[in-house]
Amino acid sequence: MMKKKAVFIDRDGTINKDVGYPDSFSVIEIYPYSFEAIRKINEIGLLAVIITNQSGVGRGLIVEKNLHDIHRKLRDSFAERNAHFDGIYYCPHYLLSSTPQYRKDCHCRKPNPGMALQAAADLKIDMKNSYMVGDKVEDILFGLNIQAKSILVLTGYGQESRQKLKKRGIKPAYVAQNLLDAVSWIVEEEKNPDIK
Secondary structure, eight states, rough: OOOOOOEEOSSSSSTBBSSSSSSGGGGOOOOHHHHHHHHHHTTTEEEEEEEEEEHHHHTTSHHHHHHHHHHHHHHHHHHTOOOOSEEEEEEOOTTTTTGGGOSSSSSSTTTHHHHHHHHHHHTTOOGOEEEEESHHHOOOOOOOOTOOEEEEESTTTHHHHHHHHHHHOOOSEEEEESHHHHHHHHHHHHSSSSOO
């Protein structure tokens, strides 16, 4: 079976405003252009997969049931606008959690590749020809760790992350104004694949 390319996308600060640790969908503010961005990913036949660190669960700031509810409503709001996510993966762990099940130094917290490995197994993803879009340093490092093309968006913590990455000599494949700009770049890349 042919493996598929994916666009891995960070959630907070990339798809919606970063408001800290949202515990209900009512505080999630989706960037208006995100709907078109996800629709474009769907249209060119790439998978749209959310990869999000949610240590708020391990920190006791949100119960996992509420996180599932947020993600269900997030999917619904995109579906209403003819856009869909092929998968949503999150890491609930926090090393200092008071709940044993969440207290671990896990393999899934970005920049570790665990969530992508799980998604790749579930959805048959070709990671080396995939993309990662996010606003934080760990999103870019995550992309590098899975050998995908990493794109930094300047929304959320993007500006700060840009400086931090520069200091460390790490260069994203592209720096985008926002998610829609990132996806437009991906569309062009897909039209003109590098001659390998």
